[in-house]
Amino acid sequence: MAAVRTVLTLVAVIVSAIGFAACRGGGGEATPTPPAPTATASASPSPATLQPTETPSAALEDEVAEAYLAYWDAYADAVLNLDITYMDGFAVGEDLESIRQDIERLRSEGSAARIEIVHDFVVAAATSTSAVVIDHVVNESYLVDPVTKATIAGGGTGETLRYTFHLERIEDRWVVTRATREASD
Numbered sequence: 001m002a003a004v005r006t007v008l009t010l011v012a013v014i015v016s017a018i019g020f021a022a023c024r025g026g027g028g029e030a031t032p033t034p035p036a037p038t039a040t041a042s043a044s045p046s047p048a049t050l051q052p053t054e055t056p057s058a059a060l061e062d063e064v065a066e067a068y069l070a071y072w073d074a075y076a077d078a079v080l081n082l083d084i085t086y087m088d089g090f091a092v093g094e095d096l097e098s099i100r101q102d103i104e105r106l107r108s109e110g111s112a113a114r115i116e117i118v119h120d121f122v123v124a125a126a127t128s129t130s131a132v133v134i135d136h137v138v139n140e141s142y143l144v145d146p147v148t149k150a151t152i153a154g155g156g157t158g159e160t161l162r163y164t165f166h167l168e169r170i171e172d173r174w175v176v177t178r179a180t181r182e183a184s185d
Helices: 058-081 093-108
Strands: 021-024 030-033 112-114 121-126 130-139 142-144 151-153 159-170 173-181
Touching (some): 058 093, 058 112, 058 121, 058 130, 058 173, 093 173
Antiparallel strands (some): 021 030, 112 142, 121 130, 130 159, 142 151, 159 173
16 A cells, blocks of 8 residues: 555544644634654655665555554544553653653643644655654644633634654654654645
């Protein structure tokens, strides 16, 4: 499976390796920007950088894709419920710390986030121990009351964001270790 195209509305936000930043739009409404645990702007990786050291099988790509989408489900739950424990087994290291910071920021602002995004991703590289996923997400996420889950600021921006996620197989499970938001063109 060279490219995986999935439309997925997440009930709770994912995080991780991509810092979850709330963007303020006109009229004072805030629209959360989905994941970017440790979101740092960088130049787009060159195709040579993303070449796997072994040719990934379709089964391996499917396994990575499934783990990647499960990560987003966990992230959505974590930012909606302001609870980092949803990320157990889905994120570690840099990404996990970035998500923890996202949750604390949301909590301090008196809000939570409902992540609604459309994925357009590809498993760009995969070996038996590491993988890279590149995703262009359309952001329709929004802020909600942390208790009632009622909308605070409606609808997302529809902005397309590009992320690169780095995954590692740890104890027979794929986890996100780092995510990077790519610089806009």
